[in-house]
Amino acid sequence: MDALRLEHVSKRYRDFLLDDVSFTLPCGCIMGFIGENGAGKTTTIRLILDMVRRDGGSIEVLGRECSKKDRRVLEHVGVVLDSCGFSEEMTGNEAGRVMAGFYKTWDREKFRRLLSDYHVDGKKRIREYSRGMKMKLSLAAAMSHESRLLILDEALNALDPMAREELLEAFQEFIMDEGHSIFLSSHILSDLEKISDYITFIHKGKILFSEEKDRLLETYGILRCDRQSLKGLPEGAVAGKRENAFGVDALVQRRLVPAGTRLDAAGLEDIMLYMSREG
Numbered sequence: 001m002d003a004l005r006l007e008h009v010s011k012r013y014r015d016f017l018l019d020d021v022s023f024t025l026p027c028g029c030i031m032g033f034i035g036e037n038g039a040g041k042t043t044t045i046r047l048i049l050d051m052v053r054r055d056g057g058s059i060e061v062l063g064r065e066c067s068k069k070d071r072r073v074l075e076h077v078g079v080v081l082d083s084c085g086f087s088e089e090m091t092g093n094e095a096g097r098v099m100a101g102f103y104k105t106w107d108r109e110k111f112r113r114l115l116s117d118y119h120v121d122g123k124k125r126i127r128e129y130s131r132g133m134k135m136k137l138s139l140a141a142a143m144s145h146e147s148r149l150l151i152l153d154e155a156l157n158a159l160d161p162m163a164r165e166e167l168l169e170a171f172q173e174f175i176m177d178e179g180h181s182i183f184l185s186s187h188i189l190s191d192l193e194k195i196s197d198y199i200t201f202i203h204k205g206k207i208l209f210s211e212e213k214d215r216l217l218e219t220y221g222i223l224r225c226d227r228q229s230l231k232g233l234p235e236g237a238v239a240g241k242r243e244n245a246f247g248v249d250a251l252v253q254r255r256l257v258p259a260g261t262r263l264d265a266a267g268l269e270d271i272m273l274y275m276s277r278e279g
Contacts, residue, residue, distance in 0.1 A: 078142025240274030
C-alpha cells in the first residue's frame with residue numbers, strides 16, 4: 001500500500017490551473033514537495049485533505065479515498081500547516097484537550113510526552129510561544145493520534161536553524177517505523193536534501209518530475225562552457241541554462257555529455273532553479 005497516490009488530478013480556478021498532477025509516495029518514505037510560490041503546492045495539499053473539491057483525477061491516502069465525511073483515514077493523518085491552527089488564548093495543554101474531541105485514537109500521554117521532548121511548556125498560553133514552539137506544538141498534536149502519514153505545508157519556514165534541526169530529528173524518528181510516511185512541502189531545499197527519499201517538483205500547476213532524491217542528484221550536473229560547446233551537446237542533454245558574460249552555465253544530464261567532461265555537482269536548489277528558468 002502507498003501512503004499517497006495521486007493520478008491525473010486537476011483543479012481549475014479563475015486564474016490558475018492545477019493540471020494532470022500525478023505522483024506516488026511509498027509507505028515508509030519522506031517526500032519533499034518543492035516549487036515556487038503560487039506553483040500549486042498548497043492547492044495540492046488541500047485537495048489531498050478534501051478541503052477543496054477536485055475537478056478530475058483520483059487521490060488515495062493510505063489506500064483509501066480521503067474524505068471529511070469518512071474520518072477513518074483522517075484518524076491516521078497528521079497535518080501541520082504554516083501557521084498554528086490553535087487559538088492564541090489557549091494553553092498547550094488545552095489544545096490537547098481540544099484535539100481529543102476530534103480523534104478517537106487521541107493519545108493524551110503521548111501528547112504530553114512529546115511536549116516534554118520538544119521542551120514546550122503546556123501550561124503557557126500559545127501567544128507566548130515563539131514560532132518554533134508553535135510548530136512543535138502542532139507537530140506534537142499531529143503525531144498523537146496514531147498518525148501513519150504526516151502532511152506538512154511549509155512547517156519549517158521562518159524557523160531558526162536550531163528549531164529546524166530539532167524538527168528534522170523528530171521526522172527521522174517518526175519515519176523509523178516503516179509504516180509511517182511524511183509528505184513535506186518546503187522552500188528550504190537544503191533541509192529536504194538531508195531527509196527526503198523522493199522529491200516532487202511542481203511548476204506553474206504541472207509536475208515537472210517526481211523522482212528518488214539520490215537518483216535525481218546523480219542524474220544532473222552543472223556544465224560551465226562557452227555557447228558553441230553547449231550547442232554541440234546531444235539533444236535532450238540540457239535541462240536548463242543561464243547565460244552570462246563569460247559563457248553559459250547549464251544543468252545537464254550526466255549520461256548525455258561526453259565522457260571526461262568536467263561537471264560540478266548539482267544540488268536540489270540548482271535543479272529547481274534551472275528547470276524553472278527553462279520552463
